[in-house]
Amino acid sequence: MNSWFSTVLPLFRRSLVIQSAVRNYATAKPGGALGGSKKKKLGKLGPVVEKKVIPVETDVNRLVNYVCGSNILKQGEDVKLKPNSEYPEWLWSIHVGAPLTLEQLDPDTKAYWRKLRRLALQRNNKLAKLKKF
Secondary structure, eight states, X not given: OHHHHXXXXXXXXXXXXXXXXXXXXXXXXXXXXXXSSOOOOOBTTBSOOOOOOOOOOOOHHHHHHEETTOOOSSSSOOEEOOOGGGSXXXXXXOOOSSOOOGGGSOTTSHHXXXXXXXXXXXXXXXXXXXXXX
């Protein structure tokens, strides 16, 4: 048994040394690819552009009298608000809340039939996903 042990032990030690060398393959080397001082590559679209921070308007008088952010040109100023009587009547009847359900719409309107068609398409697409082939 001694001869077998003396023969196997050096082989076992050699395999430990080889395994430890193999397992250290991902250590970072200075200046290497895993954490060195390489320059960052540009993306497909070129260098990343920093986003512009637009200042938030805090002047109460300006917020009440102007449409802030309506001027997209470098020169000029924002659109000044007019009295309500100068705007058309239909402007005040526009629905701005959550979308209306099918039950809330009138069946004689085009919007009702468009919504009905859209819901039917969504239902058919969900059913088609359930089929295996």
